[in-house]
Amino acid sequence: MGRRSGAKQSSKPSKSNGPELSPQKSYDLLQNNDKLLRVTSVEYRKVLENHSTIEKLIRKAITIESEIDPGFPRRDERTIGEMTKWMLDNGAQIEGVEIREMDNFDYGISAMKDFAEGDLIISVPRKLMMSTESAEKSELGHLSKTDPMLIHMPNVILALFLLLEKSRGPDSFWSPYIACLPSSYTTVMYFTGEELAALKGSPVYELSLKQCQNIARQYVYLRNVFHKSSDAASLILRKHFTYEQYR
Incomplete structure (x- = not known):
């Protein structure tokens, strides 16, 4: 995309x-x-x-x-998925998290694993x-x-x-x-x-x-x-x- x-x-x-x-x-x-x-x-x-x-x-x-x-x-799961793929295709790094709909909150970032201090979570290139x-x-x-x-x-x-x-x-x-x-x-x-x-x-x-x-x-x-x-x-x-x- x-x-x-x-x-x-x-x-x-x-x-x-x-x-x-x-x-x-x-x-x-x-x-x-x-x-x-x-x-x-x-x-x-x-x-x-x-x-x-x-x-x-x-x-x-x-x-x-x-x-x-x-x-x-x-926005819905499809457009969120397309944006995530677009980010990855263009050099972003996303480690152990995903964007999903939260109960009574709309969309947010959800951790899929435990993180240690200093771990990379998301890196977005300037472009x-x-x-x-x-x-x-x-x-x-x-x-x-x-x-x-x-x-x-x-x-x-x-x-x-x-x-x-x-x-x-x-x-x-x-x-x-x-x-x-x-x-x-x-x-x-x-x-x-x-x-x-x-x-x-x-x-x-x-x-x-x-x-x-x-x-x-x-x-x-x-x-x-x-x-x-x-x-x-x-x-x-x-x-x-x-x-x-x-x-």
Whole structure:
């Protein structure tokens, strides 16, 4: 499944154009996101009073984009097995452990034998790692060096690189890895309004709201970049970039 030559970044754009929003839906999304950009650009002290508005605008964006959102992989024993084989075929070492579904926990690494201190468990070669180095060799190279936000945010470059490779489908060298990623995470970005409200009184409440605000603002900013730019990465990501995918 894995190809050693695949570690070099392909310059081919995604073959699938995918569905597109109607002109009216595109206009509605643009208007909604203009409001979202304004409300997420306010000073920090207004985060509390603006969060309910931000939440409503995000829900509307998700609803509109549901027509074009490509969805997420569904990891299972087959995709886990394919990823493990891909790793081994490309130089990884895995000793005495396996990835399997745990009771009431999702997937985890299970020891198949006893280990002594200092024993090798997993060794992953650099070429299997998605890094800013590999991102800069892809179509994202231009934006990563010229966009004011990306220059200072390597974590965002990595997120976009993942989406870029995801858009390639099976043509991506990292396809077996991407197929095993979860579709959601246990972070505040996936909390409901009620779950966030349960944090009131704790020191993380305002920080959590701020995080949600920051990601929403980044989403609008990046979507605008992709739809106004003509670089190689923008031409691909404008077709696949949604709030759900970025989150």
